[in-house]
Amino acid sequence: MLKIETADEYRQFVDPSWFARDIFLSVTDEKSKPTWASSLKNHPASLVGLIGKLDEKRTNAILSSLPIYMNMNGGWMTCDGCFEVESTVSKSWPGELNPRFLKWEFGSHWYVKLGCMDIEIDGNFKWDTIEEAKSAFERWRG
Numbered sequence: 613m614l615k616i617e618t619a620d621e622y623r624q625f626v627d628p629s630w631f632a633r634d635i636f637l638s639v640t641d642e643k644s645k646p647t648w649a650s651s652l653k654n655h656p657a658s659l660v661g662l663i664g665k666l667d668e669k670r671t672n673a674i675l676s677s678l679p680i681y682m683n684m685n686g687g688w689m690t691c692d693g694c695f696e697v698e699s700t701v702s703k704s705w706p707g708e709l710n711p712r713f714l715k716w717e718f719g720s721h722w723y724v725k726l727g728c729m730d731i732e733i734d735g736n737f738k739w740d741t742i743e744e745a746k747s748a749f750e751r752w753r754g
Contacts, residue, residue, distance in 0.1 A: 615691065617679040626682070711749050713742055724749045 616622050674680060674688060682688040712725045721738035722745035724731040731737070731752050739745040 614682050615679060616682055619675050619678065622674065622678070626686075709753060713745050713749075715742070724752075 614625060616625065674682075677688075677690045679691045680688045681691060709726060711731070714723045714725060715721065721740065722742050723738055724745050731749055733748045733752055736748070739748055
């Protein structure tokens, strides 16, 4: 966990787009939420507005609660004096995307996964080479 004591530290360590991207991936996953995920996809302005409001409320809650401890998944808690973290170890912080580039054994295509989600670019979920898959991820990430 990372101890964040000021708004500047929060902005330095947390990519402001990670929360919105995570919500977008969650609410548009038609495999787990088929009924309303497709409805949200058909009304992108509503989805963007919803994500913006949630992100603003979350950020305001965090900044008004400083200092906080934040884990690498974006979970956080206040530093209320009940305990003290002696050390922290993390390979990534909130906002970092850690894609996996996968190819099935004996398969011919490469896939890009973020957690359990497949990355889709222009209706395409698979690529012929790992280089194409990495390039697609970079385009998706923006």
